[in-house]
Amino acid sequence: MWALPKQLRSRGIIGMNRRNIRYIGRYNDRRLYPLVDDKLKTKLLAERHGITTPALIGTVTTQFGVKHIREMLDGHGGFVIKPAKGSGGKGILVIERVEEGRYIKPSGTALSLDDLERHASNILSGLYSLGGSPDVAVIEALINFDPYLSAYTYEGVPDIRVIVFRGYPVMAMMRLSTAASDGKANLHQGAVGVGLDIASGRALRGVQFDRTREDHPDTGHELASLAIPDWRTLLVLAAGCYEMTGLGYLGTDMVLDRDRGPMLLELNARPGLAIQMANGEGLRARLDLIERQPDGASVEARVAFAQQHFARRGELQPAGEPAPLAGVAASA
Amino acid sequence: MSRKPFYLIVGLLMALGIGLSVHRHVQFEVPWTPGEQRQVWEVEAVVDFTALGDPVKVDLALPTHQRGYRILTENTASPGYGLSFLQDERGRRAQWSTRDAAGSQQLYYSVRLLVTDNDRQQDVPLPPLRDSTWESPYDTAAAQVIERAWARSADPYTFARELIRDFTEERQGENARLLLTQFERTPLLVRLLNQAGVRAREVSGLLLEDGRRRQSLTSWIQVFQDEQTWDLFHPVSGEQGRPDNLLLWETGGRAVLEVLGGTNSRVSFSMITHNQPASAAVRNELADDTLLNFSIHSLPLEEQAIFQTILLIPIGALVVVLLRVLVGVKTSGTFMPVLIALAFIQTTLPTGLIGFLLVVSVGLVIRNYLSYLNLLLVARVSAVIITVIAIISIFSVLSYRVGLNAGLTITFFPMIILAWTIERMSILWEEEGPKEVLIQGSGSLLTAVLAYLAMNNPWIRHITFNFLGVQLILMALILLLGNYTGYRLLELRRFKPVTED
Numbered sequence: 001m002w003a004l005p006k007q008l009r010s011r012g013i014i015g016m017n018r019r020n021i022r023y024i025g026r027y028n029d030r031r032l033y034p035l036v037d038d039k040l041k042t043k044l045l046a047e048r049h050g051i052t053t054p055a056l057i058g059t060v061t062t063q064f065g066v067k068h069i070r071e072m073l074d075g076h077g078g079f080v081i082k083p084a085k086g087s088g089g090k091g092i093l094v095i096e097r098v099e100e101g102r103y104i105k106p107s108g109t110a111l112s113l114d115d116l117e118r119h120a121s122n123i124l125s126g127l128y129s130l131g132g133s134p135d136v137a138v139i140e141a142l143i144n145f146d147p148y149l150s151a152y153t154y155e156g157v158p159d160i161r162v163i164v165f166r167g168y169p170v171m172a173m174m175r176l177s178t179a180a181s182d183g184k185a186n187l188h189q190g191a192v193g194v195g196l197d198i199a200s201g202r203a204l205r206g207v208q209f210d211r212t213r214e215d216h217p218d219t220g221h222e223l224a225s226l227a228i229p230d231w232r233t234l235l236v237l238a239a240g241c242y243e244m245t246g247l248g249y250l251g252t253d254m255v256l257d258r259d260r261g262p263m264l265l266e267l268n269a270r271p272g273l274a275i276q277m278a279n280g281e282g283l284r285a286r287l288d289l290i291e292r293q294p295d296g297a298s299v300e301a302r303v304a305f306a307q308q309h310f311a312r313r314g315e316l317q318p319a320g321e322p323a324p325l326a327g328v329a330a331s332a
Numbered sequence: 333m334s335r336k337p338f339y340l341i342v343g344l345l346m347a348l349g350i351g352l353s354v355h356r357h358v359q360f361e362v363p364w365t366p367g368e369q370r371q372v373w374e375v376e377a378v379v380d381f382t383a384l385g386d387p388v389k390v391d392l393a394l395p396t397h398q399r400g401y402r403i404l405t406e407n408t409a410s411p412g413y414g415l416s417f418l419q420d421e422r423g424r425r426a427q428w429s430t431r432d433a434a435g436s437q438q439l440y441y442s443v444r445l446l447v448t449d450n451d452r453q454q455d456v457p458l459p460p461l462r463d464s465t466w467e468s469p470y471d472t473a474a475a476q477v478i479e480r481a482w483a484r485s486a487d488p489y490t491f492a493r494e495l496i497r498d499f500t501e502e503r504q505g506e507n508a509r510l511l512l513t514q515f516e517r518t519p520l521l522v523r524l525l526n527q528a529g530v531r532a533r534e535v536s537g538l539l540l541e542d543g544r545r546r547q548s549l550t551s552w553i554q555v556f557q558d559e560q561t562w563d564l565f566h567p568v569s570g571e572q573g574r575p576d577n578l579l580l581w582e583t584g585g586r587a588v589l590e591v592l593g594g595t596n597s598r599v600s601f602s603m604i605t606h607n608q609p610a611s612a613a614v615r616n617e618l619a620d621d622t623l624l625n626f627s628i629h630s631l632p633l634e635e636q637a638i639f640q641t642i643l644l645i646p647i648g649a650l651v652v653v654l655l656r657v658l659v660g661v662k663t664s665g666t667f668m669p670v671l672i673a674l675a676f677i678q679t680t681l682p683t684g685l686i687g688f689l690l691v692v693s694v695g696l697v698i699r700n701y702l703s704y705l706n707l708l709l710v711a712r713v714s715a716v717i718i719t720v721i722a723i724i725s726i727f728s729v730l731s732y733r734v735g736l737n738a739g740l741t742i743t744f745f746p747m748i749i750l751a752w753t754i755e756r757m758s759i760l761w762e763e764e765g766p767k768e769v770l771i772q773g774s775g776s777l778l779t780a781v782l783a784y785l786a787m788n789n790p791w792i793r794h795i796t797f798n799f800l801g802v803q804l805i806l807m808a809l810i811l812l813l814g815n816y817t818g819y820r821l822l823e824l825r826r827f828k829p830v831t832e833d
Binding site for chain 1: 657660706708709710759763764815816817818819820823824825826827828829830831
C-alpha cells in the first residue's frame with residue numbers, strides 16, 4: 001500500500017515538492033509563463049519558429065462574436081473548441097463531424113449550435129481559465145490522426161508528452177484516451193499512459209489509474225507493439241520548444257497528424273509526474289545528467305545525446321509474434 | 333544558487349520570535365499555559381478628611397511594581413476632584429485637587445496587584461545621611477546607645493538589629509527610655525542609624541491579609557548594607573527581613589498622606605484576594621508604551637477580541653501548508669478551509685459540519701439547475717451567493733422554530749466563500765465526476781476540521797494571543813516548509829506501483 005521514501009529515492013522518483021522548487025522554480029522564469037498558459041500565444045509563437053501546430057480556424061474574443069461561430073465553422077469537418085488559458089484539459093470540446101447542423105462528439109453525443117455557443121460563452125467568461133479571468137476561445141481544425149494509432153485508442157486523439165529539460169528530451173509517454181477518460185488524454189481522468197523509449201519511440205510499459213496495464217482497456221489491443229513513427233522528428237520538434245519559449249522544464253504535448261506528421265499541440269510549464277509511472281522510472285537520474293551538460297548544444301546534438309543516453313528496453317512482452325514494424329520506419 | 337540568505341532569514345525570524353516570547357514571559361510574567369492560576373490582590377485605600385471650605389489639595393503616596401507584586405490596574409473614585417499622577421525617582425503619588433470643598437470628604441483609590449515570584453530587589457535611591465544635633469541631655473544618651481550597639485555589631489544589619497533590640501521592652505536601658513520620652517520610635521531609630529553612619533529610612537507598608545478592612549500602614553526601617561542591598565527591620569521587634577505579605581506603599585521617605593485645606597485626615601485600607609486564570613490576569617495588565625511591550629493588550633477590548641481571531645489565522649495557514657506540502661491533501665480553494673474553520677469556531681464543530689454539508693449540498697443541487705440557464709460566470713456566481721444566503725436564512729428560521737438555537741450560528745459561515753466553493757465543486761462534478769468532488773470536498777473538510785482543532789485549542793489561543801513573537805516563529809516554520817523538496821505522504825502511495833517491479 002505504501003512505499004518507503006527510501007525506495008522511491010533509490011528509483012529516482014521526483015515528488016511534487018521537488019518538482020516545484022528544484023525544477024520549475026529554478027528553470028522556469030515566471031515571466032515566460034504567459035507564453036505557454038495562453039494556447040493562442042503558444043500557437044502564434046510556434047508558427048514564427050517553424051514548429052507545426054494544428055490549423056487555426058478562428059478565435060472568439062467577445063460575447064458578441066459567439067453569435068458568429070456558425071459562419072466561422074462553415075466548411076470545416078471536425079474541430080476543437082478550447083479555452084486559450086485553460087488548464088488540465090478543462091473546457092476542451094472536441095467535435096468529430098457535423099451532420100445536418102448537429103455537432104457530433106467522438107462519443108457519439110450530438111450537440112446543437114446553442115450548446116456550442118454556450119460553451120464558447122463559458123470560455124469567454126473565464127469558467128475554465130486559471131483564477132476565472134476572462135478568456136478567449138480558440139477553434140482549431142481537428143487533427144487527422146495517424147490511422148496506425150487508431151487501434152491503440154478509444155475515441156479522442158492520442159498525444160505524446162515529452163518532458164524537455166534544458167532543451168533535452170528526457171522522458172516521453174503516449175497518452176491513450178479511454179472510455180473512462182471520455183475521449184480525453186488526461187491520465188488522472190483514466191487515460192492509459194504508455195512510457196516510450198527515448199531512443200526508439202517504442203512502448204516500454206503501460207499504466208492506467210497508476211496501475212500497470214498490458215493492453216488497452218477498451219480496444220483490447222496489446223500495447224507492446226506500439227512504436228511511434230517519425231520519432232526523431234518528433235523529438236527535434238519537442239526539443240526546439242526550449243529555444244522557442246526559454247522555459248527550462250517543459251512538458252510538450254505532441255500529436256501525430258496523418259498528413260503533416262508530428263505537431264505541437266500545447267506546452268505545459270508545470271508538467272505532471274505521472275510520466276514516471278508510465279515509464280516505471282524516476283526522472284531524477286536523467287535530470288541530474290542533463291544538469292551536468294554545458295549550455296549551448298544544438299537541437300540536433302541534444303536529441304542525439306538523449307537518444308544515446310536514455311535508451312531502454314521495453315518491459316512489455318509482445319504477444320506471440322514480433323512487433324509489426326511495418327509502419328515504424330523512421331524510429332532508428 | 334546559494335540558500336544561505338534563506339536560512340539566515342529563517343534563523344533570524346526564529347531567534348527573534350523566540351527572543352520576543354521569552355522576553356514577554358520573563359519580563360511581564362505572561363505564563364506559557366493558560367490554565368495557570370495567579371493570585372490577585374485588590375487593595376482599596378480610602379482617604380477621609382474634613383474639608384474647611386477652602387481649596388483642597390490631597391497628596392497620597394502610591395505603590396509601585398516591587399518584589400513579589402506587580403500592579404495590574406488602578407482606579408480612583410473622587411467626584412468633583414481633579415486628579416493627576418506624579419512620578420519621580422522617589423516614588424509615585426496621586427494628587428487630588430478641588431477649588432472648594434466643605435464637610436466630610438472621601439477619596440478612593442483601588443489597585444489590583446498580581447502576586448509574582450519575581451524576586452528581583454527593586455532599585456531604590458539611597459537615602460542621604462542626615463546629620464543631626466541633639467540637645468542635652470539627649471546627645472549623651474544617643475551617643476551611649478550608639479556606642480553600645482556598635483560594640484556588639486559587625487556591619488550595618490547587625491548594628492541595626494542591636495540598636496532596635498536596645499529599645500525593646502525588656503532590654504530598654506535608661507538612655508533608651510529617656511530618648512523615647514522625647515522622640516517617636518521609628519524616626520528616632522532612623523536618626524540614630526544615620527548618626528552612626530548607616531544609611532536608613534522609614535518606609536510604610538501594608539500587611540496584606542485577606543478580607544481585612546480599615547487597616548493602616550505600618551512603619552518599617554529600611555537599612556542599606558551598601559548601595560544595592562537593603563533589608564527591612566521591624567522597628568519594635570527588631571526582626572530582620574521583609575514578610576512575604578508586606579506591600580511597600582511609600583518608600584521615598586515622604587509622608588504617605590498630605591492634605592492641604594482639610595483636617596482630621598486619615599487613610600485606611602481594605603483588601604481582598606482571589607485566584608484567577610493567569611491569562612485573564614495578564615490581560616488586565618497596564619500597558620507600558622514601550623516598543624518591546626508592543627502588545628495587542630494595549631488596544632481597546634473590542635479590537636483585542638478581533639485580534640484574538642486574526643492572530644489565529646497563521647495557525648490555520650500552517651495547518652494548510654502542512655497538509656498540502658507534507659501530506660498532499662487536495663482541497664477546493666487553498667485557504668477556503670481556514671475560513672470554514674474560523675466559522676466552526678463560532679458555530680462549534682458538529683453544528684458547523686452539519687451546516688456546511690447542508691448548505692453545500694443544497695447549493696450544488698440549485699447550482700446544477702442554474703447551469704442549464706446558460707448564464708455568464710459572474711452573474712451565475714452572484715446567483716449562487718443569493719442562493720446560499722437564502723439557504724442559510726431558511727435553515728436559521730427552521731432550526732429556530734424547531735427550538736434548535738445552535739442552528740442560528742450558521743450565519744457565521746463566509747457566504748461568498750461558500751458560493752465559490754459550490755461553483756468550483758459543481759464544475760469539478762461536471763468535468764471530473766463525483767469522485768473528484770468527494771476527494772476534494774472531504775480533503776477540504778478534513779483540513780478545516782484539523783485547522784479548527786488547532787485554532788480552538790486553548791493553549792494555542794493563549795500562546796498566539798499573548799506572544800506576538802510566535803507569529804515570527806510560525807513565519808519561519810512556513811518558510812522552511814516552503815523549502816521542502818521531499819515526498820508528500822500520499823505520494824508514497826501514489827508511486828508505490830513503480831517500486832513493485
